[in-house]
Amino acid sequence: MAKTTGFTLVELMIVVGIVAIMALLAFPSFSQQIMQDRVVTTANQLNSVYKYARSEAVKRDRDIKLVVSGAKWQVKAPVDGVETVLKEFVIQHQGISVGLVDRTVWASGEISAASEILIQDDNHKTVDYYLCILKSGQNWLAEKTAACA
Numbered sequence: 001m002a003k004t005t006g007f008t009l010v011e012l013m014i015v016v017g018i019v020a021i022m023a024l025l026a027f028p029s030f031s032q033q034i035m036q037d038r039v040v041t042t043a044n045q046l047n048s049v050y051k052y053a054r055s056e057a058v059k060r061d062r063d064i065k066l067v068v069s070g071a072k073w074q075v076k077a078p079v080d081g082v083e084t085v086l087k088e089f090v091i092q093h094q095g096i097s098v099g100l101v102d103r104t105v106w107a108s109g110e111i112s113a114a115s116e117i118l119i120q121d122d123n124h125k126t127v128d129y130y131l132c133i134l135k136s137g138q139n140w141l142a143e144k145t146a147a148c149a
């Protein structure tokens with residue numbers, strides 16, 4: 001008599017059931033991580049646009065404006081006498097809000113006024129961030145709980 005190897009249907013169904021239960025337990029954590037990544041990505045993009053504006057001001061030896069236009073933060077500079085948008089920050093994900101403000105980055109790299117720009121979403125379980133900008137132009141990202149102290 002030949003010996004057969006393999007899995008029975010019952011064994012296969014038990015394994016599939018265990019995998020399904022594990023997936024259900026992991027899903028809330030996974031979706032929470034996706035929401036947190038969206039906040040962090042938005043904060044990093046905002047930080048990048050600010051750093052770009054500061055470097056352009058120093059490089060061009062001209063004042064650069066950061067202008068709120070709807071939900072966008074536009075980096076504007078005069079090019080051949082015409083006010084031109086060099087770069088802009090746009091919120092990529094729904095549910096995330098950013099407290100944008102108009103500012104001017106001077107040719108020295110300093111900024112017209114210190115700022116605490118809040119990046120948050122509508123989920124209380126995620127960590128929100130501030131883009132902290134000193135009048136000297138230096139900046140960093142800080143968790144909302146730590147603020148810009």
